[in-house]
Amino acid sequence: MNKPVRKSRSGARRSVTIKDVARYAGVSPMTVSRVVNGGQYVSDATRQTVMQAVRQLGYSPNLAARNLASARGERMGLLYGNPSASYLSEFLVGALDAATRHGVQLVLEKCEMTPAASRRAVRRLVAGGVVGVVLPPPLCESAVIRAELQAARMRIVAVAAGRPPADAMCVSIDDFAAAREMTQYLLALGHTRLGFIKGHPNQTASEERWRGFAAAVEEHGQLPEPRVEQGFFTFRSGLDAARKLLAVEPLPTAIFASNDDMAAAVMAEAHRRGLEVPNDLAVVGFDDSLIAANIWPGLTTIHQPIAQMAGEAVDMLVAAVRGGRRGAAAEPVHRQVAHELITRESAARPRSAA
Amino acid sequence: MNKPVRKSRSGARRSVTIKDVARYAGVSPMTVSRVVNGGQYVSDATRQTVMQAVRQLGYSPNLAARNLASARGERMGLLYGNPSASYLSEFLVGALDAATRHGVQLVLEKCEMTPAASRRAVRRLVAGGVVGVVLPPPLCESAVIRAELQAARMRIVAVAAGRPPADAMCVSIDDFAAAREMTQYLLALGHTRLGFIKGHPNQTASEERWRGFAAAVEEHGQLPEPRVEQGFFTFRSGLDAARKLLAVEPLPTAIFASNDDMAAAVMAEAHRRGLEVPNDLAVVGFDDSLIAANIWPGLTTIHQPIAQMAGEAVDMLVAAVRGGRRGAAAEPVHRQVAHELITRESAARPRSAA
DNA sequence: TGGGAACATGGTAGCGATACCAAAACGAGG
DNA sequence: CCTCGTTTTGGTATCGCTACCATGTTCCCA
Numbered sequence: 111m112n113k114p115v116r117k118s119r120s121g122a123r124r125s126v127t128i129k130d131v132a133r134y135a136g137v138s139p140m141t142v143s144r145v146v147n148g149g150q151y152v153s154d155a156t157r158q159t160v161m162q163a164v165r166q167l168g169y170s171p172n173l174a175a176r177n178l179a180s181a182r183g184e185r186m187g188l189l190y191g192n193p194s195a196s197y198l199s200e201f202l203v204g205a206l207d208a209a210t211r212h213g214v215q216l217v218l219e220k221c222e223m224t225p226a227a228s229r230r231a232v233r234r235l236v237a238g239g240v241v242g243v244v245l246p247p248p249l250c251e252s253a254v255i256r257a258e259l260q261a262a263r264m265r266i267v268a269v270a271a272g273r274p275p276a277d278a279m280c281v282s283i284d285d286f287a288a289a290r291e292m293t294q295y296l297l298a299l300g301h302t303r304l305g306f307i308k309g310h311p312n313q314t315a316s317e318e319r320w321r322g323f324a325a326a327v328e329e330h331g332q333l334p335e336p337r338v339e340q341g342f343f344t345f346r347s348g349l350d351a352a353r354k355l356l357a358v359e360p361l362p363t364a365i366f367a368s369n370d371d372m373a374a375a376v377m378a379e380a381h382r383r384g385l386e387v388p389n390d391l392a393v394v395g396f397d398d399s400l401i402a403a404n405i406w407p408g409l410t411t412i413h414q415p416i417a418q419m420a421g422e423a424v425d426m427l428v429a430a431v432r433g434g435r436r437g438a439a440a441e442p443v444h445r446q447v448a449h450e451l452i453t454r455e456s457a458a459r460p461r462s463a464a
Numbered sequence: 465m466n467k468p469v470r471k472s473r474s475g476a477r478r479s480v481t482i483k484d485v486a487r488y489a490g491v492s493p494m495t496v497s498r499v500v501n502g503g504q505y506v507s508d509a510t511r512q513t514v515m516q517a518v519r520q521l522g523y524s525p526n527l528a529a530r531n532l533a534s535a536r537g538e539r540m541g542l543l544y545g546n547p548s549a550s551y552l553s554e555f556l557v558g559a560l561d562a563a564t565r566h567g568v569q570l571v572l573e574k575c576e577m578t579p580a581a582s583r584r585a586v587r588r589l590v591a592g593g594v595v596g597v598v599l600p601p602p603l604c605e606s607a608v609i610r611a612e613l614q615a616a617r618m619r620i621v622a623v624a625a626g627r628p629p630a631d632a633m634c635v636s637i638d639d640f641a642a643a644r645e646m647t648q649y650l651l652a653l654g655h656t657r658l659g660f661i662k663g664h665p666n667q668t669a670s671e672e673r674w675r676g677f678a679a680a681v682e683e684h685g686q687l688p689e690p691r692v693e694q695g696f697f698t699f700r701s702g703l704d705a706a707r708k709l710l711a712v713e714p715l716p717t718a719i720f721a722s723n724d725d726m727a728a729a730v731m732a733e734a735h736r737r738g739l740e741v742p743n744d745l746a747v748v749g750f751d752d753s754l755i756a757a758n759i760w761p762g763l764t765t766i767h768q769p770i771a772q773m774a775g776e777a778v779d780m781l782v783a784a785v786r787g788g789r790r791g792a793a794a795e796p797v798h799r800q801v802a803h804e805l806i807t808r809e810s811a812a813r814p815r816s817a818a
Numbered sequence: 819t820g821g822g823a824a825c826a827t828g829g830t831a832g833c834g835a836t837a838c839c840a841a842a843a844c845g846a847g848g
Numbered sequence: 849c850c851t852c853g854t855t856t857t858g859g860t861a862t863c864g865c866t867a868c869c870a871t872g873t874t875c876c877c878a
Contacts, residue, residue, distance in 0.1 A: 147866085527835095
């Protein structure tokens with residue numbers, strides 16, 4: 111009367127389970143579980159042993175089983191409107207990567223910025239069992255959406271909001287410092303007649319960038335008043351702003367647009383008027399979006415580590431959700447990551463200084 | 465000695481399970497499972513009853529439990545190189561959406577096109593428990609990668625390969641027909657001196673597009689020989705090709721670039737030479753990538769429903785994996801989706817015809 | 819030094835679904 | 849009428865993991 115041979119249900123090679131790790135490490139599955147989930151009440155020695163075993167065996171927990179057992183619907187939402195567009199790609203890569211790392215599912219939801227649409231989107235998210243949401247720009251600026259999500263008791267991480275909202279976690283770059291740095295770069299090149307195109311007034315990042323620009327100008331002193339136009343982060347609005355900036359003599363020798371799309375528009379308009387970039391006009395942008403490297407001349411701009419930011423946002427969400435279940439709160443509410451000034455060909459010394 | 469009250473593990477409201485449905489319909493859970501999964505061997509009467517119960521109770525199967533029980537390690541991989549870049553964004557959205565719909569996890573993996581890199585990427589995928597892979601361009605063209613994946617017994621869906629590879633499933637548009645249509649559009653506008661910029665010679669889509677162009681020219685007849693330059697799908701290569709095309713009189717009145725990035729380069733070069741688009745030179749592209757709408761004038765191009773294609777790819781993968789387990793094969797190996805010609809401002813009647 | 823807290827670990831019982839097998843119901847052919 | 853094959857249904861054993869509780873340990877303080 112022998113027990114039937116353990117028949118693995120599918121012919122496939124079974125993957126390594128928590129039991130394998132436990133056996134290998136000489137502890138119980140429970141202990142392994144605790145180590146893997148960062149639980150407390152595990153001695154350092156045991157933790158080391160188990161982690162070693164995990165690495166040795168290449169163990170990765172089975173998501174399905176984990177979700178089933180813990181009944182945590184650990185799904186994270188990503189609510190996107192239409193961010194600067196090329197943004198989304200990198201953002202998704204970063205977010206998905208982090209999600210995979212943590213073994214949580216990422217649920218995408220598109221959402222217009224009207225109250226009705228956001229209500230609907232949030233409802234869909236809730237129905238999908240989502241417990242936390244990443245909010246890329248420009249959605250992260252909408253107090254309505256944040257309130258809606260809060261009402262559904264979701265954790266929220268806003269990404270790249272210029273100023274961190276009080277009611278959500280946030281990961282961003284220092285827009286102020288970055289814009290200041292870029293402006294200083296232009297000034298160092300010898301430009302004096304500057305033009306600036308503001309971003310969408312609804313987004314706090316716009317204001318931060320503007321403040322950064324103004325601060326640099328102020329610090330430098332002895333400059334003619336810069337000329338400023340309002341933009342809305344779209345190519346079209348950049349074109350309009352550029353037309354105004356380039357309609358009045360004396361022309362600026364450098365224009366700082368609050369994002370790359372608008373900067374590209376400035377370049378297009380400059381070309382149309384027979385101005386040569388960068389010699390007749392320096393143009394710089396912000397974001398280092400795809401378009402920046404794909405136009406000629408390449409756009410000098412500020413690089414945001416978008417994928418990294420998205421990843422960190424998911425990290426924060428997971429930490430908050432998991433931490434929140436057990437007592438361990440202590441979540442950092444706001445994380446700032448480093449930006450980088452990318453110099454390409456669109457900015458050079460002004461002719462007058464050459 | 466009463467049994468302790470059934471304590472639902474989390475305070476959350478439990479959702480309706482297969483048991484609830486079974487009880488409600490007066491059958492066993494097994495039967496419900498069979499009905500829900502479209503199994504055979506269920507009488508019509510029972511099926512009706514169960515479906516009614518399902519609808520009545522608003523039952524939706526728990527994905528985690530299902531995955532666990534059926535031991536389908538249902539993770540799908542998405543192996544990406546650097547596709548035309550803005551491609552990725554939409555692609556990811558479509559793929560993720562489908563993945564969520566099917567309750568499978570999507571694992572991203574980046575991969576250069578060298579044999580060593582692809583080997584490493586495939587190994588990581590296998591380690592991650594991936595059983596099927598979506599291959600967006602340009603990776604889908606690499607026989608090396610496909611072989612590597614095949615060796616790991618993965619299901620593969622190539623997306624947007626010009627010609628479907630024999631060794632993988634495939635979803636794409638009809639590049640030939642699309643290019644032909646675009647060319648016919650230019651001819652109908654009255655253009656006669658045409659220029660064409662080929663795509664990367666490694667990609668079968670390039671050849672299909674070229675063939676479509678040539679076919680339309682041939683069909684029209686009575687045209688001066690079109691001028692053709694080799695490109696590589698990059699902005700830079702487009703710039704080089706444009707320079708050559710615009711260096712020799714008589715200039716073409718219309719240039720068809722095999723993708724948008726190259727078309728954008730043509731426009732940049734045209735502007736540099738003081739040619740006005742579209743009046744002096746019509747420019748059209750292919751892909752409808754983000755750049756197409758974000759340059760001025762907007763680019764007339766061929767729209768590919770990228771998100772849809774990515775979604776269908778995941779659908780096919782899931783079907784193949786699930787179908788493969790039970791006997792039901794009958795997988796369609798190649799699916800073709802509709803493209804669309806998007807007219808913007810970059811193409812108009814030639815001056816000579818005005 | 820005993821009692822109680824905090825720490826460390828293991829055992830057991832499911833989570834909700836499906837795979838697999840057994841059993842019942844049914845019809846057809848000998 | 850009985851046997852055999854097919855259709856229809858139900859029972860049982862997991863799937864891999866974690867919640868919950870029980871059992872030790874350790875160590876601090878009254």
